[in-house]
Amino acid sequence: MQSPGYFRDPELLPIYDKVMSKERLSREDGLTLYRSTDLLGVGYLADLVRRRLHGRRAYYIYNQHLNYSNVCINGCKFCAFGKPPGDPQGYAMTLEEIYARIKERLSEPITEIHIVGGLHPELPFSYYVEMIRGIKALRPGVHLQAFTAVEIAHLADIAGLSLKDTLEALKEAGLGSLPGGGAEVFSPRIRQSLCSRKLSPEGWLQVAQTAHRLGLKTNATMLYGHEETLAERVDHLLRLRAAQDETAGFLAFIPLAFHPKNTQLSHLSETTGFDDLKNLAVARLLLDNFPHIKSFWIMIGPKLAQLALTFGADDIDGTVIEERITHMAGAQTPLGLTRQELLHLIQEAGCEPVERDTLYNELRADDRQMAKSDRR
């Protein structure tokens, strides 16, 4: 079968030619890819690029997630996590509580701690700086990926500092990189409708690019599956691509499927399998200057995350559980896979599992030992 035999949708053939000659894809190409129902054809194109960049490698990471507070002044309609100030379900962890969480897992070979929270109106800037400094003191070997661009802009407001000074202060305390959240969809129409108080697209990109210029890597996301159009998705991706052309500091792009449950948009349907896989594939094809596309298995489940490995994704994130029994002692079934289960998913998909650190350096067995030696 010749490669064009893969395509049921003839409109994919010119895009195939471009992919083969490594030509940059246009806005129109992006729309064609999104509109096509030839899921396998789109996946095949994305897989060509993914294999060109990463071969059979599939990355995962051993990390710990920390959400220091859910109190948030933004009130975005798509969010089920944030609570307005004064809400009885709102919480903010003290620094001691945060450190306790870190200490609980010192015995595990964690290489990254991923920290995000709401925009708390009262916590002082020193809280954030001390959070980073204190965690770093407890676990010097770990990489801290903390505070989305939206939080950074909020911290700059609180501190009365410029973005650059804010980021420098946090970097000095031990911040390693920024996660990619808060980008949502850049369309002004969508932001007006769903998150009018949130940092503007320009502001989001400015934080990311300021970070890049300071040598801090960041990620980027897109929240899809609510009210946005296909054209608005493509424009979002192209804006990220243009920014990356300038500062080259984005590590990974992570499409985030919107989950309507418990949000103000609960009347909407869940995203479909087609949509989840296509968002990964189109991102891989349009974002030719992004090194990595991540399918976050916690968000889309292990079944789709496994398929994602042949639809453009090269990273399925982490939150692995080294040993299940202790975690099962709790009442809830843990949202986690053992390392063995994760490796099985990757290997069955014909890929080679590579444990990475935040900056996508491959971890070898002795690195893992080092990560463990943080234990006090």
Next chain:
Amino acid sequence: MGLSIIGMEISKDNLIEKVWSGGRLAAEEAMALWELPLLTLGRLADLARTRRHPQPIVTYVVDRNINYTNICVSGCRFCAFYRPPGAAGGYVLSRAELRRKLEETLALGGTGVLLQGGLNPELDLDFYEDLVSFIRHRYGLHVHGFSPPEIVFLADKHSLDITRVLERLMGAGLGSIPGGGAEILVDRVRRALSPHKCTADQWLAVMAAAHHLGLKTSATMMFGHLENRAERMEHLLKLRSLQDRTHGFTAFIPWTYQPGGTVLGGRPATSWDYLKTLAVSRLVLDNIPNLQVSWVTQGAKIAQVALKFGANDFGSTMIEENVVAATGVTFRLSEAEIQRLITTAGYQPRRRDHVYRMNEGEGRGQKAPAHFLKKSPQLAIIARVGAHKDFVELGVKRLGGETYDTPFGKSNPVHLFEHQGLVFSVLSRHGEDGYRVSAPFVNDRANLYALKALGVEKILAWCAPGAVNSALHPGHLVVPDDILDEGKVGPYTFFPQQGLGFIRHNPVFCPQLRAALLSSLLGGPFPLHGRGVYVATSGPRLETPAEIRKFRRLGGDLVGQTLVPEVFLARELELCYAALCYVVNFAEGIKKRPFQPGVLFDGLADPEEMAAGRQVEEAFAGLILKILPTLAATPRDCPCPQLMERYRLRGDLGADWRTWFPSSNPG
């Protein structure tokens, strides 16, 4: 690149080439499919799917899963649903509970039930027959029931052979058999997994016997436990080989073992494995028409993606599911959600019945005429003079009525009624205000064309014949099952110049509609005869005594002027047609009756007999309203919708029936 399979080399390109060319895959070639990249394998399966089903249509069925008992002696290690006899939590579904489930099924627009249960030693064949008959005849639902282990269990329990058990269940109303209990059709695996369940050969023997009796069945495979890939392939090849002989499998449904709560435990098969197995199934099972996704085990997302890996059917809306749910895996999908998943994958959703036939008019792209009311009748009653007035008198909501210009002339007025949400039409053959059109001059073609154009699928013909068989008395109801055509005149076909219509007439009346009619009339106020040969004469005159003597010798039971050629023409339009006769007199010469001038039948019926006939006439509309829901709910899993299939396949007739006639412009 070469793939090394058990010592022999199969080139990947040759394998792809072979699939591309559409040839049957040998076992070792089929095994090599596993080694192809996922997207390549998916593409090949999609190719095979598109060849078999060129239309971008994905079907599904609205039905309910009913598990009549969870008590089971089988003790399969992969099952979290069953309870051993005597254990806590065992149940046999009560009639009240069953009734509630069936009513809910009808309310949701369901056309049938998937009926399965454990191997419960307390239940015998009578229980099963009652259960089937209750669902089939009381509720008019199709029964897709009893996987082979249940059939084998019953055969053993009663020392009957499998065919006899199947015949008895069919007699009770069983419509088709689900393909469950197949697990992996390799005895090594079965011994380890479910040692007390029927063997692979027994499973296949039940299916073969069912196919020989004309029962359609599906087939399943539960994989991802103790079996290896060679054993999965053995399973597929066994099915393929049986299907070559019987052609009775409608669909294949592979699904993954769910380890939660089972004795066997282990890790669930991945989506990768599921999609590969699905695609391999599509490519190997080149003789089984449909491939179904398992959203119950895979979830909505993977099920949707599976539509690109060879599947063309989304399974059932289920309403309830108990067996997989017992493992802790619960996915629920509404009909609207199934439609959304199909549509957003680029396909058109279509409801089907339990033997994978799409609702007529949907799959073939027919639409009710634009000038017609928004509501389309599914059922038509063709009856005597002014029949519609009886419904008006009963207060049934009349939606309208008009005559239609058809390629065969003007139709009689068609009246539309709505009763309890059900729309039906009524047409009087002989006129609205008195007997204006005598039997030989009724324009059957125009009337039937108009009904078909309105969306009618089923016709109940009401008529008033005389009794040739003296066991039938005036005032009795008869549902005839055959016809003796004695010298009718008039056009017998819609295709006089086209050489079409060479179709079988056994059974001449729709068997499903007849069954529904009988079941809904049983226990009513009038004596009922379930069969009878209707002798058709041309009229308008009544018959001579010699003619009646002749008809008796030939096996006739009734004589009349109405049903022919109406029934033959209805069949050419692929309509279901059944007749409900009420006897109005004894035919000439059966009883000695003097001539009486000036009255109907000139004295052939005495006043008492006339009164008995009138009683039925007066009850007509009420009787119809009573049986209407059952008739409407009866699935069309009869030969009727496919009577002209040969001509469609030959290309003589198009998919849209409106293109069948040279000057089709009814609007």
